[in-house]
Amino acid sequence: MINEVLKQKIINICENEQGEVCGFVVKDKNNNFDFIKVKNRHPLKESHFLISPVDFLQIKKEYIIEYLFHSHDGTSIFSEQDKYCQKFHNLNMLLLCKKTKIWSEMKCK
Numbered sequence: 001m002i003n004e005v006l007k008q009k010i011i012n013i014c015e016n017e018q019g020e021v022c023g024f025v026v027k028d029k030n031n032n033f034d035f036i037k038v039k040n041r042h043p044l045k046e047s048h049f050l051i052s053p054v055d056f057l058q059i060k061k062e063y064i065i066e067y068l069f070h071s072h073d074g075t076s077i078f079s080e081q082d083k084y085c086q087k088f089h090n091l092n093m094l095l096l097c098k099k100t101k102i103w104s105e106m107k108c109k
């Protein structure tokens with residue numbers, strides 16, 4: 001899991017944003033963790049997220065990706081679609097419920 005400072009940074013970003021926020025928790029060359037928000041390109045942003053492959057590859061080129069992150073407005077439970085998405089991309093997933101501030105993570109097997 002990530003440290004409290006980074007968690008707070010992500011919470012602040014989510015609170016200033018409508019709909020689901022998505023991005024990546026990454027590790028840079030100096031092994032520092034950071035969060036990079038990417039544009040949610042899903043037409044139904046209130047309940048879904050979609051990351052463009054270009055954004056993904058750009059970040060993958062520069063950083064080590066630790067988690068694929070997104071937020072939910074009211075639940076801390078991963079959806080079936082989230083689970084599918086994780087299998088497809090083979091990335092650890094991190095989820096924040098905006099309402100309860102509960103974090104959930106789902107690691108790759």
Ligand SMILES: [Zn+2]
Binds near residue numbers: 070078
């Ligand atoms: Zn989700």
